[in-house]
Amino acid sequence: MKMWKKFLNVGVALGTVSLLTACGGSSDSSDGDKTDFTGDTLTLGVWGGNESEEKALDQIIKDFEAEVGAKVEKKVYTDYNTQIQADMAGKTAPDAFYVDISMYPWFSQNGVLAELDSDKFEIDKFYSTLTDGFTTDGKLYAVPKDMSTLSLYLNTEVFEKTEVSIEEIPTSYEEYVDWLPQFQEKIDKVYGKGKVFAMSYNLEMSRNYHLAIRDGGKPINEDGTANLASDKVVDNLSILKDLTDTKAVVTPKDIGTGWNGEAFGSGKIAIMDEGNWVYETLKTEFPSIPFTVRKMPTYKGTEGSMMFSVGWGKYVGTKQSDLADKWIQFATNKENMTAWSVGTGTLPSREDAAEEAKITENEDLKVHLDAWDYATIWQDGVTLDTVDKAYQNFLPKALDGSETFSEAMKQADEQANADIQAN
Known part of the structure; x- marks a missing residue:
C-alpha cells in the first residue's frame, strides 16, 4: 500500500495561515432531519489511492448515491495539503474530505472543520484512541475511517x-x-x-x-x-x-x-x-x-508502536451539511467500514467492524489490531512536519558517528525552529 506510506511522510507543508475569515463562517444550520437529497450534489476531497482503494471507495459512493438519491463528485488532489488549503482559502473546499490524523491539529487550529454531533456517528463503537485524536476540547471534528499500526x-x-x-x-x-x-x-x-x-x-x-x-x-x-x-x-x-x-x-x-x-x-x-x-x-x-x-x-x-489514521471531516463552509453528515455516517458505518477494510487492507476503526471483517481470525493482522491499545498516534501539534524534516536531515550524522547524537539533534532543533519562526 505505497500510497498510504507516501502520504504519511507529507505532513503539513505550509505554514499556518488565517483561514477563519476565508471560510465564510460555519456550515449551514439544520436540524439534521432531511432525508430526501434528490438533485443534491456532494463533493468529496480525497488523495489518489491504489487500485484497491479506488475500487472500494467508488463502490461505497455508488451505494450511497443509490440510497440517498444525491450525486457524489470526487475531487482527487495530487498535492493534498497544498491544494486543499488553497481551496479553503478560496472558499471552494469540498463538503467532506480526508483528514489525516497528523494534519488534524492544523485543521483544528484554523477552524476549517465543522463540529460533528457525536451522537449521530455511533462513536462508542470506535476505538477511543482514534476518536480522541480527532477531538478538541471535548468536541468531535472528524470520524476515523480506518487505521494502521506498526x-x-x-x-x-x-x-x-x-x-x-x-x-x-x-x-x-x-x-x-x-x-x-x-x-x-x-x-x-x-x-x-x-x-x-x-x-x-x-x-x-x-x-x-x-x-x-x-x-x-x-x-x-x-x-x-x-x-x-x-x-x-x-x-x-x-x-x-x-x-x-x-x-x-x-x-x-x-x-x-x-x-x-x-x-x-x-x-x-x-x-x-x-x-x-x-x-x-x-x-x-x-x-x-x-x-x-x-x-x-x-x-x-x-x-x-505507532498508529496512523485518516478520518472524514466536514468543511465548516459547506452548504450541504446534512448530506455531508449522511455521507460520513454511511462511509463509517459497520457494513461499509467492513467492506473498506476487506477491500483495502486497512484496519477498521470500529471494534464491531473488526469483528465483522474477521480481523481477529487472521493471526498476522490481529497483531496490528491489538496494537491500538498501546500504540502512539502520529500527531503532535502543527509543527510536526517541520520538526520531522529537520530530524531526517540530521539523524544520519548521529547514526554514522560523524557527530554525537546530542550535536546532531541540536542542529536539527536549530533548523526546525528557524523554519518555524520564518513561517
Whole structure:
C-alpha cells in the first residue's frame, strides 16, 4: 500500500495561515432531519489511492448515491495539503474530505472543520484512541475511517535457512543490540556477506516517535518548538545508534531499494517494522516470500508502536451539511467500514467492524489490531512536519558517528525552529 506510506511522510507543508475569515463562517444550520437529497450534489476531497482503494471507495459512493438519491463528485488532489488549503482559502473546499490524523491539529487550529454531533456517528463503537485524536476540547471534528499500526514482519525462510528459531527473537530493543550481530553472522554464512541483512530501519520520525517519548520525552515543546536535543529525547533515541552500530541494521536505501516493502519483498531483509498496509503488497507482489508478523519490541520496559489514521471531516463552509453528515455516517458505518477494510487492507476503526471483517481470525493482522491499545498516534501539534524534516536531515550524522547524537539533534532543533519562526 505505497500510497498510504507516501502520504504519511507529507505532513503539513505550509505554514499556518488565517483561514477563519476565508471560510465564510460555519456550515449551514439544520436540524439534521432531511432525508430526501434528490438533485443534491456532494463533493468529496480525497488523495489518489491504489487500485484497491479506488475500487472500494467508488463502490461505497455508488451505494450511497443509490440510497440517498444525491450525486457524489470526487475531487482527487495530487498535492493534498497544498491544494486543499488553497481551496479553503478560496472558499471552494469540498463538503467532506480526508483528514489525516497528523494534519488534524492544523485543521483544528484554523477552524476549517465543522463540529460533528457525536451522537449521530455511533462513536462508542470506535476505538477511543482514534476518536480522541480527532477531538478538541471535548468536541468531535472528524470520524476515523480506518487505521494502521506498526508491527514486526519476519522472513521465515531466512530463519529456517540460518537455523535460528523465531522464538529466539528478543522481545526488547535493548536485547536486540547483543543479539543482532550473532544473527547477522549466521545470515552471512548462508547468503554471503552483504547480501541479506538482519533488520531494516527508517529515518522518518513517524517510525521513531514512540521511542523518543519514552519516560516522558518531549520531541516538541508545548509552544511547537523543536526539543530533539533535550537530554531525555537524546537518551531515548540513542538506541537507534546502538542498533546501527551492530552493522546488521540498514535502511532500504542502503541496499538499493525504495522502501521497506520492496527491501523485504526482495528477500534482502529478515526483519522489518512496517504498517499493515504492506500485508497485501507482500501477498500479491512478493508471493514467494514467506512471512509472519509479531508485535513490536518493548523499550525501557514498556510496549510501543505507532498508529496512523485518516478520518472524514466536514468543511465548516459547506452548504450541504446534512448530506455531508449522511455521507460520513454511511462511509463509517459497520457494513461499509467492513467492506473498506476487506477491500483495502486497512484496519477498521470500529471494534464491531473488526469483528465483522474477521480481523481477529487472521493471526498476522490481529497483531496490528491489538496494537491500538498501546500504540502512539502520529500527531503532535502543527509543527510536526517541520520538526520531522529537520530530524531526517540530521539523524544520519548521529547514526554514522560523524557527530554525537546530542550535536546532531541540536542542529536539527536549530533548523526546525528557524523554519518555524520564518513561517
